[in-house]
Amino acid sequence: MSYIDTFYRRTIADNYAFPASSGTTECDTCIIGGGLAGITTALQLVRAGQAVVILEARRIGWGASGRNGGIVSPGYANGGDAIERAVGTENARKLHALSIEGMRFLRDTIDELTITSAAPTPGIMSVLRYNNGESLRSRADYLQREFDYSVEYMSRDQVQGVLRSERYFQGLRDPQAFHIHPLNYLRALAQEIERLGGRIFEGSPALSVDLGGAEKVVRTARGEIKARRIVVTTGGYTAGLIPKIKRSFLPIATYVMMTEQAPDLIHQAIATTDAVSDNRRAGDYYRVVEDGKRLLWGGRITTKAASSAALAKELRREMVSTYPQLADLKIETSWSGLMSYARHLMPQIGQLRPDVWYCTAFGGHGLNTTAIGGKVIAEAILGQSDRYELFKPFGLVWAGGPVGLSVAQLTYWKLQAQDWWRERSST
Structure with a gap:
């Protein structure tokens, strides 16, 4: 196989x-x-x-x-x-x-x-889609105090200096994490x-x-x-x-897409080799691959198998709403995989x-x-x-079978709604 x-x-x-x-x-x-x-x-x-x-x-x-x-x-x-x-x-x-x-x-x-x-590449950025820099400063202090683990606080200007999107506010960069x-x-x-x-x-x-x-x-x-x-x-x-x-x-599906080669266009939006994830439950995560030639973008979850091509269209809409400058960037392939929760x-x-x-x-x-x-x-x-x-x-513990899957999907939709309202309140 x-x-x-x-x-x-x-x-x-x-x-x-x-x-x-x-x-x-x-x-x-x-x-x-x-x-x-x-x-x-x-x-x-x-x-x-x-x-x-x-x-x-x-x-x-x-x-x-x-x-x-x-x-x-x-x-x-x-x-x-x-x-x-x-x-x-x-x-x-x-x-x-x-x-x-x-x-x-x-x-x-x-x-x-x-x-x-x-191909280990250092650096993971975790970014907020709403304004709450104090929570990130507190998190950075906690990690340093309790685990002697240093992460870097990034202001909104610093985040937007490398992630050219109005969607993002503050972030934490972990130089020890990698992809x-x-x-x-x-x-x-x-x-x-x-x-x-x-x-x-x-x-x-x-x-x-x-x-x-x-x-x-x-x-x-x-x-x-x-x-x-x-x-x-x-x-x-x-x-x-x-x-x-x-x-x-429960077997939970998540989805990933990969773009065509377009290094100059991608760099206009994402000027870092760090991997990026946002603070939402099952939010977006992405990183440039092949020395910046392509963008690998993942996110979304479903409790029933769905067409990866159809979900890739949703991921692409999310990518373009985050980075309007990538509107002409085409998707070359997409796939899914079942995680266990x-x-x-x-x-x-x-x-x-x-x-x-x-x-x-x-x-x-x-x-x-x-x-x-x-x-x-x-x-x-x-x-x-x-x-x-x-x-x-x-x-x-028993995960609930088919009922558990339904509850998981409803919970995900509820969290999406909460994320949407929190972001809207920050605009």
Whole structure:
């Protein structure tokens, strides 16, 4: 199975294919899912000398892991205040520190393995679409005081000096955060896992699993994996292999478009290599790619699969309403991907039963949280730490099924209306 048509597939560094599973393979740990979480977990385990097998139903990074906006920054899908209400001040602080660690782990991995094809580019700007600079100053002070983490406050004039749009007010620039080519990053890690002795099987969906004994057995169409333990790291495309995991999150679609080459026109509007996101719930995020030749723009969510071309028209209208000077900029391709969201908007990281682990539901903040999720699961398996227990309050709660999807869509529309009114009040 090939990758869908995205900017990342068009600029893939190599198209090396891993074989399909056949016969019987024995290992210490079998990881089901070859996305960001599974690959990170596997890398840590093989580095520690474990025999690891990854089963991927399609291709490494085929789902949202290889289709996302490529932005790597601290934080979670849920807000800091909500997290603090759930776990208390100290554990909320520890969780945020983990998200910073995940971001730095990813950056360090790129440097250690010299993954030039990931094209890491520093700088993320988070901008307001209404006037409230004091909230950003307070946030910057908090990050510096609590985490020794420096971000740069930007006045409206500074923001509009590089983002030539009347829609934006103040912003925070994070010079430590960065953006990457996620598919090339994933594929480079997969090849490192194989180099260290790990086994990766593509085109090998797990069809059944026997978790009852000390030896776990996962069956594919032409083979079986016998392992001491299982780690489930599937996301928005999860099938019903383990019903409790599938029922615990909702598949939510998000959309991305890529423009034609027009570097001079794009630079008239966006004079920065920083990635940009706005403060709205499921707001816009975008960045220039290919040395400024193209613009990659994402946003919108739906709870039912929709035409990516139709949603790209909405994204384009949003782009032009933000930057009228880009009215003549054409869209070359668009795509979508299914993310997994839990009801509590936090990653689900933990142990289902002895030697059966899960690491999923990253809800649009996957590049840093999958990194730390995979790392803490590997630490637990290796007996190095119990840091995964920080996520215990955010367990496998039922997401509500079809009703949950309807509620999620209604909530999104409500938040859009609130965003619209807040922006209107600032004009």
